Amino acid sequence: METWLRELPKVELHLHIEGSLEPELMFSLAARNNVALPYDTVDEVRAAYDFSNLQSFLDLYYQGMRVLHTEQDFHDLAMAYLERAHEEGVVHVELSFDPQAHLNRGVELAIPFEGLRRAMRDAQRRWGMTTALIMSFLRDRDASEAMDVLEKAAPFYESIDAVGLDSAEVGNPPAKFAAVFERAKALGIPRVAHAGEEGPAAYISEALDVLDICRVDHGVACLQDETLLERLRESQVPLTVCPLSNVRLKVVPTMADHPLPAMIEQGVKVTLNSDDPAYFGGGVLNNYLACFEAFDWDRELFKQLAGNAIEVAFMSEARRSELL
């Protein structure tokens, strides 16, 4: 089954590129940029990845990305991930990034944009891999800061496939970003948002109502609300679920407790993704394998989930028909 799952053409819709930073690359970029790290060895870094919740992860995630300074750093980070994804049989990757987490350390917007775009072009040339770029806003910061970033990103609108919303969810409801998402909509930019990861089902409904999103990132809290379930079933709005992330961040105790089988049973359109592969136990293939081990799903189901992601990806219709 592992060989078959590796060879199945897979699409990744939920990936924070800063969360793909492996400890080895963290050390080499730290050396390149003269950044001090609070660790001496790769093993020490990995040992620190023992999270109790989303915030405990975010603290290390923001700390780790401090090694990223130049366009070349962002290029190398993305290239390293895209190569691993290619080896796992991933044929299309949608990269999210957090410009505010870089701007706030003095790294100008053009740096991640140019570095990531160059890696995306290289991946297309080398492997025929297609990609999309999602610019995410940090929901635990003021909405005015997100609005400023959206305006500042004007020279790059052509390279933005969607805007997203991530970081600490509880206490930062979707409606806080109503004006930002309205502006993105007016600009013709598609919208996605994390909702119902640690937050309640009500945040999923609110993100659909107020932010007019076309995909929900995570959404695992949807089972709490019958009305929402009915809505997700009817609309077939897709959920980008990241099972290994949910276990590592203690959203669910173990893979066996994961709500994915129930969500599928309820007719919700789900896809399988990695979220932050360096921190949560691997990329898309490992997430597929973890589901196989926990739920013993058959090939038909995996084909359907991979197909769901192809159907709802930000890709040209020509590429979609090639993959479907």
Ligand code: HPA
């Ligand atoms: N949840 C919310 N924000 C994030 C995550 C996540 O899993 N990863 C990076 N930013």
Ligand code: ZN
């Ligand atoms: Zn995420």
